[in-house]
Amino acid sequence: MGPRKPALRTPLLLLFLLLFLDTSVWAQDEVLENLSFSCPNATRFKHLRKYVYNYEAESSSGVQGTADSRSATKINCKVELEVPQICGFIMRTNQCTLKEVYGFNPEGKALMKKTKNSEEFAAAMSRYELKLAIPEGKQIVLYPDKDEPKYILNIKRGIISALLVPPETEEDQQELFLDTVYGNCSTQVTVNSRKGTVPTEMSTERNLQQCDGFQPISTSVSPLALIKGLVHPLSTLISSSQTCQYTLDPKRKHVSEAVCDEQHLFLPFSYKNKYGIMTRVTQKLSLEDTPKINSRFFSEGTNRMGLAFESTKSTSSPKQADAVLKTLQ
Template structure:
């Protein structure tokens, strides 16, 4: 059995916003107010397990998202690290060490900002520099997809737009003040209307490599996300998503 577990973590460190979000033309304008900057710590890892052996990469970056105008954004990534599993401890947890090419990864992630615009709930258009490497662009795409938090309106919870397509979503409000301040989402990704686990850009973490289409159809995938929001300004303060991808070919369970 191949069991891929992917996790991401974003922690808000700075957020400055006083503007009201009434009538915002896109979802992210409600979360990230024009003329403000927000800073996050982003971490993602992909663990592949087969017959007790564990391997996979781990990456982290400081992320700044600036909003120079309504529904227009600029993402900058700095202080990036890249590591990989080098051992497993006594509890079976992976031990990470510096990966080959870590300095090149750091330089490439810092070299260019990524501009993007948003229309409505999920129509995100990227405007990368011409010389941006595709693997670096995919990592930044994963960061943006993590920042594009879901619509939190009761009549729109069952089918939510994601980068996997339109997904039926089990939506639970854990804490509510004036707005929902902590929510948990659960999805069977295999049931999303456009789910294709064969393209690099489909993973929110941008770490799943491509595979041939017939083999990809044997993958069962699910996702669980927990988000926390600021009650007054409505921006996301933290988010954690875990995905599990099981290759059914090697599993009878």
């Protein structure tokens, strides 16, 4: 008879393997949990996931109550946010369309059609991916391609800013100073509902004039460029505010929907600081899918920039400004 084989060898090996795997998973979870303290968005956007959103943005300008004077531009895109590394993100914008107003129906609703340069705009939006990082959960750092046009990069900045939900908190109301496209802004954060202790609906409010990077100028090609002939900053002549509403997944904590509304009122032609020449910018992101990814590659690049808008100066007057000014003559 040959030597007897240990009967418990296989079960012991399986037990050891299970214990090893369980310990490894626990250790990995502990590392991710510790990293989430230094990177708050690690809890919103999980490592090795891709978040696919439908993005809509509309910028309209005009005098309230006069439909014929309103002009508007609408953008639709498919936005993909990959998370190859914790606190490292890659954003891609595809299938974009650019529309403009061509008339109004009897109810005053704007009728829109594709612009002549919609295909050119779509190509520009999808040409380069945008890498970004949030070191230690603080200021956002962008790594755009050196050939990315400023106006395209500004649009992508707006998308990123709309997606960044304030970090979780046990308090239902608090004031935070957050990084935005207008610089560092005092932000009133409200948790509107919770499932247990997990926030499921949050909202933010900002007075944009209190942001340290809010410096609208009349020569900038932006929704604020309503009045031509001015050569000094418009920040003292404009009342600007922004509100955002966020719906969060109660289990995975990611952003299911984000809706931001921004209003800029030109005070010299306003009535009771409420009615008059106004530009309104709305953004909406709706989650469509969250597939897993395998790529862990994230190269920061050498072109380092912040989240705040860059000025894209132009010597010509925007069409929106001309349309509004005609109503004042």
